[in-house]
Amino acid sequence: MNLRELWDRPLARAWMAVALVGVLGCCFHADGAFFRWPTHRDMLRQVAVYGLLACGMTPVILTAGIDLAVGSIVAVSAVAAAKLIIFGGVDPVLAAGVVSLGGLALGGLSGAVIAKFRVQPFVVTLAMMVLARGLAKQLSGGQKVTAYAAGLSPTEATGLLTGLDTRLLGDQLATVTAIMIACAIFTWVLLRRTRLGRHIYAVGGNPEAARLAGVPVGWTIFWVYAYCGLCAAIAGLCQAAQETQGDPDTAMGYELDAIAMVVIGGTSLMGGRGGVGLTVLGVLTIGWLQKILSLNAVPEASRLMATGVILIGAILFQRRKHA
Amino acid sequence: MSTSHAVRHTSTQGPVLRVRGVTKAYGRHTVVRDVDFELRPGEVHVVTGPNGAGKSTLLKILAGVVSPQAGTLELHGQTREFVGPAQARAAGIATVHQELSLVAELSILDNIMLAREPFWLGRRARKEAALSVQKRLTEVGLEVDVDRLVGQLPLAQQQRIELVRGLYDGAQIFLLDEPSSALPRADVMHLYQQINQLRAGGCAVLLISHKLDEILELGDRVSVMRDGEIVYSSKIATGTANTADDQLRREIVAAMVGQTSPENGPEPSAGPACTRPLLRLVAANVRTSPRVGPVDLELAPGDIVGLAGLQGSGIQPFLHALAGAGPGLDARAFTLDGRALTIKTPGQALAAGIVLLTCDRKTAGLVGSLGSLDNTMLSALERFTTLGFVHRQQARAAAGKLLKQANLVAADLDAPVTTLSGGNQQKVYLARCLLAKPRLLLVDDPARGVDLAARQDLFRLIHSHAQAGNCVLWSACELSELTANCQRILAFHRGRVVGCFSRPFDQKAIVAATLTGVPQATASVAVATTQEST
Known part of the structure; x- marks a missing residue:
């Protein structure tokens, strides 16, 4: 394989972006901070919630859709989990199950409306974004759901919430990072090794051909959004664990970060092309970039502008040339 | 040709697939009307007919893509519901659509x-x-x-x-919609082999084809559709002798041409005395693959020239190229009104005085959400604009006048144009083209899906535009539309101009030219192509 062919592969380009950011890190290493593992461990912990959202977003974007509701579903899930565990005294594992099912249902509702009534995903999930945010505020009564508010000391609010915010492998890896990795692997299997995965690519690539071949297009779309909702709910559990509270205003705008990570990886917004491997590389690219900027104490204003410029650059860089 | 005839055997088994009384209409337009049709195992049933005759719709009904309003379906002798593509595939029906799916x-x-x-x-x-x-x-x-x-x-x-x-599915019924139309010659032979293999394997094949040679080479049975009905059906005998072949060819062509409808448009009058050509086109080629051309053309003011040909004969790319709407045009000379032109975009074409009325009003023509007046003034806005401001009253008055000439029936000229009937929408579309005052007007099937009265209005407008000293290139599905309205007709076949006909028109000769590419009288054409194809 010559260099040109390699260059035409999205995966090679995604690695290239990661490598470029790595080089950047080596140049601006902030007195060697970039060469220490705890820096990277923290980065991987910080991107975990975004990464979970991006994993769920990938199948959606592969069907040429979009899900704007994931940030709000994170908030609902965080509030619901905190409420159940801190106030309800529910068994944390049971609570996690209930919250996950809730996310699946909210996502599935979006998917059902999109598939059944053929409304644009943008509009439906925009409505779901507002609705779910309202639901989060309703559940929490507009207040942050904390152990303090329940009259408990933070240490008493044990169980899942603190359990998720620990580290594994002798303190070397955050639990939330492990969850993100597991989710990425699961998504990879879903896309590559199951019937649903093939149908997702087919629906995104050419919906009419898929329909003519006998693919249940509607059900495929339904499951894609349901899965995205499920991932968002898991992200919400992780968010609640890290904040040790359920904040109805959390994760504002996270959906855009997740979409950016998927697109930077090289998955096409037009559908049918891409994969979760690319998304993981996109997550790493943005994660490292943010880390390097903060290590070097770049002020937030410059950081945002730099991120914007780099986003555009990366997307132009990933753009597939059409022969 | 003879090898395939040798292995052919006429099946004595009952049909594997049979439909009766199938009818499909879109709105008021009936595409398939009360059709009975059957497929037998080990038999290739060819369906042919002019464009828009309903062949593809019939195939789509059998493939479960389109559900008919009336009719019954029998599969392997059992009555079944008409169902979706998934179930049709599960029932052993494999489909190759015209557009690859x-x-x-x-x-x-x-x-x-x-x-x-x-x-x-x-x-x-x-x-x-x-x-x-x-x-x-x-x-x-x-x-x-x-x-x-x-x-x-x-x-x-x-x-x-x-x-x-289809083979992987173990399908027993294959529906093929013009499978050879887009293929190079070598691949066509491969395709024929495969179809023969399917037949030998006992499969039932429905083949839609425009090519007479193909029909006779592959078919065991042929049906001709016209205006949504099967108007002719015949067996193709094994090892046909050339004389019987000729007879069949003549019958098929006759069935495809049918009766010419008398109501088509006003008689064209001889244009003003020919002074110098308005449009001159020498050795024009369209940069498509395969290339279309070379086309040589000279039009005088007042000329209306028809372009006749089957789908895929290159007329559409040619018209699009002239209007800057598709792959470009290479020509040794391309002048309009004495000025040499290079046209790359529709905007340049408009500025040069060339406007195209496409055959696809819905996606390439009107802006559905805008009203009739706003649609009409769209191409001519430049004329009503000073310093970026549109003289709305002037523009509305000019558009309104033209729409009135077109006898537009609309309760509200500002209501979205999609609320109008198809015929009235087409009037708005043509009015938009005319308001831009094109020296060269290109019309691609201007009467598509339009009722008789509206047709008259549309054709009258086109004629009066030509008489005002402009010229028109006219393409249409129905040949009779061209013979009634044009002074000359160019026949296209696989991207080449194969004949130029003038009044009085010999319809059969034109059809034969577009079908076979040989511009001669029907009888001799048949012989000539038989020899050519071997």
Whole structure:
């Protein structure tokens, strides 16, 4: 394989972006901070919630859709989990199950409306974004759901919430990072090794051909959004664990970060092309970039502008040339 | 030709697929009307007819893509419901649509297995499927890796993959919609082999085709459709002698041409005395593949010239190229009104005085959400604009006047144009083209889906525009529309101009030219093409 062919592969380009950011890190290493593992461990912990959202977003974007509701579903899930565990005294594992099912249902509702009534995903999930945010505020009564508010000391609010915010492998890896990795692997299997995965690519690539071949297009779309909702709910559990509270205003705008990570990886917004491997590389690219900027104490204003410029650059860089 | 005839046997079994009284209408327009049709095992049933006769719709009904308003379906002798494509495929019906229906982003294997995959696609399941698919690919003479993306394959191979999908399904019924129309000659022979193999294997094949040679070479039975009905049906005898062949050819062509409708438009008057040509086109080629051309053309003011040809004969790319709407035009000379032109965009064409009325009003013509007046002034806005401001009253008055001339029936000229009937929408579309005052007007099937009265109005407008000293190139599905309205007709065949006819028109000769590419009288054409095809 010559260099040109390699260059035409999205995966090679995604690695290239990661490598470029790595080089950047080596140049601006902030007195060697970039060469220490705890820096990277923290980065991987910080991107975990975004990464979970991006994993769920990938199948959606592969069907040429979009899900704007994931940030709000994170908030609902965080509030619901905190409420159940801190106030309800529910068994944390049971609570996690209930919250996950809730996310699946909210996502599935979006998917059902999109598939059944053929409304644009943008509009439906925009409505779901507002609705779910309202639901989060309703559940929490507009207040942050904390152990303090329940009259408990933070240490008493044990169980899942603190359990998720620990580290594994002798303190070397955050639990939330492990969850993100597991989710990425699961998504990879879903896309590559199951019937649903093939149908997702087919629906995104050419919906009419898929329909003519006998693919249940509607059900495929339904499951894609349901899965995205499920991932968002898991992200919400992780968010609640890290904040040790359920904040109805959390994760504002996270959906855009997740979409950016998927697109930077090289998955096409037009559908049918891409994969979760690319998304993981996109997550790493943005994660490292943010880390390097903060290590070097770049002020937030410059950081945002730099991120914007780099986003555009990366997307132009990933753009597939059409022969 | 004789080899395929030798293996042919006429089936004595009952039909595997039979429909009766099938009717399909879109709005008021009936596309398929009360059609009875059957397919027998080991038999190739060819359906032919002019464009828009309802052939593809009939095929789509059988493939479960379109559900008819009336009619019954019998599959293997049992009455069935008309159902969706998934169920049709499960019932052993494989379809190759005119537009390829594969997912370019998926691999060959994934496309063939699409909607047939096991729930779990482990390495082993994939490997087994890959082996069996690879075997079938080799059987049909396709040596490609099953993991290649379909989008990277040439068209001919993509089509064969659709056939392999049917074989993989174990289908007994194959529906093929003009499979050879887009293929280079070498691949056409491959396709014929495969169709013969299907027949030998006892499959029932429905083949839609425009090509007389193909019909006689492959068919066991032929049906001609016109205006949604089957107007002629015949067996094609085994090992046909040339004389019987000729007879059949004549009958098929006659059935396709049918009666000419008397109501078509006003008689064209001789234009003003020919001074100097308005449009001059020398050795024009369209940069499509395969190329269209060369076309040489000289039009005088007042000329209306018809372009006759089948779908895919290159007329559409030619018109689009003139209007800057598609692949470009290379010409030794291309002048309009004495000025040499290079046209790359529709905007340049408009500025040069060339406007195209496309055959697709809905997607390439009107802006559905705008009102009739706003649509009409769209192309002519430049004329009503000073310093970026539009003189709305002037523009509305000019548009309104033209719409009145067109006898537009509309309650509200500002209501979205989609609320109008098809005929009235077409009037708005033509008015928009005319308001731009084109020196060269290109019309592609201006009467598509339009009722008789509206037709008259449309044609009258086109004629009066020509009489005002402009020229018109006119393409239409129905030849009778051209013979009634044009002074000259150019016949296109596979991208070449194969004949130029003038009044009085010999309809059969024109049809023969567009079908066979040989511009001679029907009887001698038949013989000439038989020789050519061997």
